[in-house]
Amino acid sequence: MPALRFMLNGEWRSEERASPTMSVLDYLRTVARLTGTKEGCAEGDCGACTIAVACPDKDQHAYQAVNSCLMMVGQLDGLSVMTVEGLARGDGGLHPVQQALVDTDATQCGFCTPGFVMSMFAFHQAGERITETAVHEALAGNLCRCTGYRPIIEACRRLAGLPPFVQPLAKEDAERLAVSPDEPVGFTAPRSLGALASALAARPQAWLLGGGTDLGLLVSKERQSPTDVISTARVPELKNIAVTADALELGGAVTYSAALPHLDDLFPAFGALVRRIGSRQIRNLGTIAGNLATASPIGDTLPCLIALEARVVLRRTTGARHMSVEDFITGYRKTALAPGEFIETICIPRLAGRQRFFAYKLSKRFDQDISAVIAAFRIAISGGKVASLRAVYGGVAPTPARAKALEMVLTGHPWNSEALAAIDAALARDLSPIGDHRASASYRLDAAANLVRRLHADSSGDEPSVRLEAL
């Protein structure tokens, strides 16, 4: 009988009984009988189910917080998993993270607490510097309905200077975890590009799983049940990140978290936007290619990729083809992916010459909000004139909308307040937003125009382009 192998709270576990497509949350609560991990939504929205996982591949020995409700048991193979039950010290003492939460009186009902404990544990393990922003970001994926967060944030601040408590994986455990397992039925995690292509060619109907943050939702929201899953997570080639002279190249299994430092470096506004996508738990699991492949209308990254003229390499057993991201998205949740094909690389050209990149997100709630309106601009200004502009909006149409009329009326013209007079009419031609419960159509149109005014204010000076934090 094929078995999954992983470590759970420091102990080896070999799992034969559980279905590999069962959610890790269900597995922990019903099979492993570890009920400290809570279910608050089963949709990746609340963080009550947060656990920490470490993957021995490459040098990622640190624990990352993930939503156990969005993961399938098959994805645990080869990981070291930590739950709230695994933290307390052998002598019965609390882990520093737990102690901090007790000391700041950060629990009311306590239902969210194990999730916060695990997010903070991963945060603390990673040895990140404790800043206001880092704390907010680390906790953005955890909701608390009772405390109003203040004491939890305070507990997180108190971690500053405390040494990590659980050591990274022992070398021999890491090596053992890295060994390829017997593949469980119904869930395949190929270990090479070729193997992935063949698996997909043989089973073109299988679900192609990146991090699972989108597909996991199909189970809960769209009422689909996976019977056959192929995961990209263990294909080393797909985890590559290359920074070349011309471009940033991201493999098809690169997570948001892995891409983030590079985005921060090359396209800071893109990085700032990604920090506001989902939560850290989601970014640790979710891949940029996965977001692209589901072509979700509210996929926050799509407008940025299109504005930056990103391209994709699509591969299958018979070869590869290239196309722009703009062409790749063919409709509402539709893409140019053919059966048996997967995204091998996303290639984002560096900014050239005077090009600068700006991105804006308007939402009611600061984090983790499905955006009402999102705008991405790549603009070059030369001699007071707009030399070039690519403007792309999200949240205003079923697919990301390129604002070509806007680009046309602004390009070649002086970048001044007269230019701004024309934008409302141009955008009215470009965009036909619909009204829904998130925002009315006319609000979206007004906001779209106001973001151009904001762009004007931000791009007229010389300072770089991150204005997101001010929102």
Add this chain to the structure above:
Amino acid sequence: MGRPEPRVDGRLKVTGNARYASDFPVANPAHACLVTSAIAKGRIVSFDLDDARAVPGVLDILTHETVGNEVHEPKFFGSGGTASTIHRPLSSAQISHAGQIVAIVVADTYEAAREAAYRVRVTYEEEDAATTLDSDGVETLPATKVRKEHKNPRVGDAAAALRAAPVTIDAVYETPTQHHNAIELYATTCVWSGEQLTVYEPSQFVHALKHAMAEQLGIDAEDVRVISPYVGGAFGSKAAVTPRTALVAIAARRLNRPVKLVATRAQGFTIATYRAETRHRVRLGAQRDGKLTAYVHEGWEATSRLDDYLVGGTETTAHIYDVPNVSTRVNVVRTDRATPGFMRSPPEVPYVFALETALDELAEALDMDPIELRRINDTRNDPITGAPYTSRSLMACYDEASRAFGWRRRNLPPGSMRDGDWLVGWGCATAVYPTFMGAATARVRLARNGATRVEIAAHDLGTGAYTAIAQTAAERLGLPVAAVEVLLGDSALPAAPVAGGSNTTASCCNVVAKACDGIRRRLVRAAMRADRGPLRGRKPSSVNFVDRHIAGEDGAKVSLADAFDMLGAPMIEEYAHWLPHGMEPDALKKLHLGSAALTGGAMEDRIAAAFGAELVELRVNVYTGELRVPRIVGAFAAGRIVNPRTAHSQYVGGMIWGIASALHEQTELDRRVARYVNTDLAEYLIPVNADVPDVQAILVSEEDRLVNPLGIKGLGELANVGTAAALGNALYHATGRRIRKLPLRIEDVL
């Protein structure tokens, strides 16, 4: 008491060892999944269950065809019962609201149950549904008609006073549908052992749930036990008994196997209760000096066709300010929706929003500082009855809050404060919550070594009841808090009231103190009678319990252990019951039957309420209209504070609730299909940590010798009242635009 003790359950919660309902291990459970109605009104024509039954592991599928009359009609709590609705689940083909339970699927695993639930096909015959206040086909009725006990507070001649008033306000306000969205989902596990049923379900009233199950299933109440030691947030949603519990019990009985249900987040929007949308017309009349002369308030509240739920918040608002002429009226609007229910400060949140916004409009019309207007109309007596407040510190709250906030630097004219791209507004409003209490019973046992156990079927929803009760017993018995073990949330314990109306601390601490006093009396008597005892012959009133001793004023003392030896017993157990002022003795009998009767607020001879003042800063982006709230200060007075730490936590959490309720929270209804659209936590926006501003909660000291022996007022539902008005008022101050409908939306500002 009064010390900022850390929570006694903190450690259990951070280690994942606190057991919530769905965490209890039961032997070999089957898992249930609900199927809910796709239509809002009509009937089920047929089921196609073949596909669902074909899923491996499916054990049973219950529909109205199988359950039929098995559930006896529940009694609606609004008519003295315990249920959230009189609806009998799975009793007929009739559909009365979207998301009504139409089937329950039970399988060996949750995955199989869910898969099968997806495959249940239902054919409906749909009728037009009237879903909200303005829909065609709703039925509007005065509250006095649907609820005999309902009274619309009134005094003087408001109509004449309005006509005569030199300054008047007349405006309409609206508040939206909202859902509690506690992080814990609605879960129920039922286990039968012969005739006996054990229910694990998060509950704000275990005794009510016990009796409800007995009634609905036609079994003996003594055969039912409800266990709910930890509740993952409730906010009113787990107070009345909802239809799911009986179904899970029936499913478990049919299979003769424990059945476990955890409803999905989306199902939680329709299988339990919610805060209904309301509309208000408020008219105020005042003299030019700001003195109010007339207050007229008419409210409309959505309810269902089956049950007339109503909050009738004028019962609170009519008593707040010194107005000689008051006239109020409340109406229910029957719609094709599920029955609404309690949600944190049910009457106050909508009605106080309306009144406190109207007052701001009046201050604007008078060109007067809004705090000054409230000062002019402050009172020591109930304006309706003339009865005195047991204590009231509203203006002290305003004084402390405005000092901390720096209110003096506020510019009066709207739109006059700006910081870069942001328009800045400062607003204020009053928070108020009537003080409620209920009859309660408790058992306390003290052992010779000081180990104490308190047993009371009260509930800790995260509010800190475990800690407050432990502190009370510790103080009365002169022990450290760690010596006291508190057992709550189990219907096998002595009955305590519903965890509603913020009564728990007042009711439970008073009864526990009374039980402790019984223990004290027995020990003191023994110590005073003991030959050669150091306290021999003292008066009982001259000794106290401190530091594991009975101590006289002069320093003479007897250790607890010695007192026990003098008594000749290894331990003492005392059972006590407590009746709040003005409550009929039969309240105890009713309590044992699960009745939720409380007393308090505006009583015949007195009125009891906690007050607060909330001051906020709101910023509006000139480009995008985005709203941000950088800071909020609230000052609150609620009698004696048992634990300043947990009180502070409630106030801060409450103000964040208030902010969310003003800026984010609205359950949106797609009127065409009469269904909610944002039924998950990605789209029903509760705040995330980055939304949370600088929050300051100030505890204003207040002594109340009348309200109850310990002088405690409830405070859990105080701080989220008034916040929305303060924010709306700040928005007006920032922009000069008055938004009278919640939530305050970006687009209303742009």
